[in-house]
Amino acid sequence: MARQRNGRRESRLRTPRPRKRFGQHFLLPGWARQVVAAIDPAPGDVFLEIGPGRGALTLPLADSGAPILAVEIDRDLVADLVPHVPSNVTVLSGDILKVDVIAFLSGLEPQQPAAAPAGLRPARRFRVVGNLPYNISAPLLFRLLEFHRRLGFFADATVMLQREVADRLMAEPGTKDYGVLTVMLTAHATVSRLLDLPPGAFVPAPKVRSTVVRLSFGETGFRVSDEPLFERIVRTMFQQRRKTLANALKPLNRDAAEVVRRAGLDGRRRPETLQVTEIARLAEQFASTLRAPVL
Numbered sequence: 001m002a003r004q005r006n007g008r009r010e011s012r013l014r015t016p017r018p019r020k021r022f023g024q025h026f027l028l029p030g031w032a033r034q035v036v037a038a039i040d041p042a043p044g045d046v047f048l049e050i051g052p053g054r055g056a057l058t059l060p061l062a063d064s065g066a067p068i069l070a071v072e073i074d075r076d077l078v079a080d081l082v083p084h085v086p087s088n089v090t091v092l093s094g095d096i097l098k099v100d101v102i103a104f105l106s107g108l109e110p111q112q113p114a115a116a117p118a119g120l121r122p123a124r125r126f127r128v129v130g131n132l133p134y135n136i137s138a139p140l141l142f143r144l145l146e147f148h149r150r151l152g153f154f155a156d157a158t159v160m161l162q163r164e165v166a167d168r169l170m171a172e173p174g175t176k177d178y179g180v181l182t183v184m185l186t187a188h189a190t191v192s193r194l195l196d197l198p199p200g201a202f203v204p205a206p207k208v209r210s211t212v213v214r215l216s217f218g219e220t221g222f223r224v225s226d227e228p229l230f231e232r233i234v235r236t237m238f239q240q241r242r243k244t245l246a247n248a249l250k251p252l253n254r255d256a257a258e259v260v261r262r263a264g265l266d267g268r269r270r271p272e273t274l275q276v277t278e279i280a281r282l283a284e285q286f287a288s289t290l291r292a293p294v295l
Contacts, residue, residue, distance in 0.1 A: 028201055032057050033060055034195060039061065048069050050140065051072060067090075068088060068090070069104050072092070105153075142181075158212065161213060169215075187230070196209065230280070243271070
């Protein structure tokens, strides 16, 4: 059976059995429309969709006319979805943690209004959307962060997460949720909460609540000149978050206490109490120490 929707025919997809190993929970249509409204597609947008599943977000988002690259790991879902998507959607079978999506996305051009003068046409903007599988949401977020740090490719990512993960992204220093994920993303993106969803928004209903957040990549006011060093410092600090700052950083530098002092910080503080701005300042001091000439 097919039904008419926004001037085109939308076929009713069959209902495949959710696969636990892929962490599949399918979003219901009413909630999908709310998520697409929160995404707010605009002229010039090109989307990477992570885990389209049965197309709950894909099909209404495609109504905007924006090109969409939808990457799905479940080959059965891919086979079911492909016949039902319009021409502006490309469905790719693969693991988002491994697929070189940049090569595919770079070849996609947004639709331009025919009457718009060439100089006034909107610039291409690459964006990420998706209902992230809860079991790999943190690796996926770090994957997006890698894309940003290495290429500066995506403007933002509007993604659905387990609420506990969303809380970690926006956690305050000194709380149990504040950690590596918080610091790394906050240093490169502004995180905002857009929408909360109950378990009943999905089939099957998960045991947890969900939250849609937006990561807006770009200037955050933090200076990070040595990305690998910054990440090493953050991970080292939070592996020993209950130690004093000076002791936690000794594996990086035996004179860590002096480096911490030069950064204007108290070495007796716990790593988990530091603001991201303070961690960035500390990383710059470590970088300066490493660059100092040996006499």
